[in-house]
Amino acid sequence: MKRVAVFTSGGDAPGMNACIRAVVRGAVYHGLEVFGIRRGYSGMINGDIFQMSSHSVSNIVQRGGTILKSARSKEFMTPEGRAKAYDQLKKFDIEGLVAIGGNGTFTGATLFFDEYGIPTVGAPGTIDNDLYGTDHTIGFDTAVNTALEAIDKIRDTADSHDRIFFIEVMGRDSGYIAIQSGIAGGAEMVMVPEVLTPISEVIETLKSGWSRQKSSSIVVIAEGEEAGNATEIAEKIRAQIQSDIDMRVTTLGHIQRGGIPTAYDRILASRLGLGALEGLMNGEQNVMAGIINNELVYTPFRDTIRLPKPISEDLLRMVKILSV
Template identity: 85%
Template sequence: MKRIAVFTSGGDAPGMNACIRAVVRGAVYHGIEVYGIRRGYSGMIAGDIFQMSSHSVSNIVQRGGTILKSARSKEFMTPEGRRKAYDKLQEHGIDGLIAIGGNGTFTGAMTFHNEYGIPTVGAPGTIDNDLYGTDYTIGFDTAVNTALDAIDRIRDTASSHDRVFFIEVMGRDSGYIAIQSGIGGGAELVMVPEVLTPISEVVETLRQGWLRSKASSIVVVAEGEEEGSAAEIADKIKSQIEEDIDMRVTTLGHTQRGGSPSAYDRILASRLGLGALEGLLAGQKNVMAGIINNELVYTPFEDTIRLPKPINEDLLRMVKILSI
């Protein structure tokens, strides 16, 4: 393998730049030509491919987002789009790919390899931490700390005005951000997609707090919660209580994606970027580089995409105990 390319795809995550940097400098160290592809699969189809050097990734380890940009490509989902992408890679003599992203990114890479044989190794870049095959994904730690900072600030105003706040965090299919930021922020309740929490249980938990003279409460809601959004849950609870309680809703949204990556995310992304590159050079293909029990491992894309990453129910039990 003489020439590889790296790209980011799907939602951006803090630490992606640190991962790109590790891939590029690792390639330079091993004497491999390295190219960047802008805007993920869309840029691959358009031929937006350029050679990178060690200097290309100077002063980016601390930056959020991704210098290679990211996009979701509907065209790549078609055989015609993948053919165009393959032709552009052939024009540039690309022998292998490093894909930084999540489920959709790896699904595309697996299909691409099955059709054209381009070996790809992935690095898990998603704030949701929902990929099987790694304890933590790039961007998760930063997103939790961003959410936690907001929860701390909201707690101050909740206490000042005796309010109940419903705080919605990201997590369409995964409650990892909600649980960890909820525990760290001292939430009275955390609602996640993996475990059904009936509205009646939320009402009972809040009432028990009021009986213990709790003046304010925080409920952290993952966006994929089955009972609905934080606003919908607040409305449902209002309709079931007689007490005159001031309730407010805050949706943190895309603030969780931005910002400078934490120290943990910078180190994790660097390990995974270099691990993905060296795995590719060693003959790995159709796998994701991950860290499990502090060891580098490679998990087939098929397993990463298909197998669920269960939530730790001990953490949910901890929320209930610590909210007393």
């Protein structure tokens, strides 16, 4: 393999730039030519492709977002779109791809390989940490710390006013951000999509806190929670407890996707970027590079797409104990 390309796709995540840098510097180190593709599959189709050098990735390791930009491409989901993409890659003689993204990205790569035989190795880039095949995804640690900083700020206010705060964090299908930021933030309760939490249990926990003179409480809710979003849950609780206690709701929103990546995310992203590139050089195809128990592993896309990633029972138990 002599020429590879790298792109980012799907939602952006802090650390993607550190990952791009590792792919590019790794390629230079190993004597390959390396190209960047802008805006994911959309740029592949439109030929928004350019050669990169060691310099192209100077001074980006600390930046949030992605210098290659990201976009979702409906066109790539059609055979015509993929045909165009293939034509563009041919022009540049690109023989292999490193895709930084999530399952949507990997599904596209699988289709593309079946039709055109161009191999892709993936690196898991998503703040949600919902990918099977790696302990953590790129951007997760930063997102948790961003959510945590917000919780720390809100606790100042909760304590000053004896309030209950319902804080909604990201995680459409996954409670990872909620559980980690909740434990670290000293939340009384965490609600995640993986576990059914009856409203009555939340009420009981809050009441038990009041009986022990807890004057303020924080409930962290993942956006994918079945019982509803934070506002709906707060309404249900207010209706049932019929107290005039001061309840507030806040949704952290898009700040969780951005920001300067933490050390953990930069190192993880560097390892995975290099791991993906070296996997590609060694003949891996249609697999995602991941770190499990501190070892680099490659998991087939069909598994990362198909298999669920369970949430830690240990952490769920800990929330209960730590809020006594």
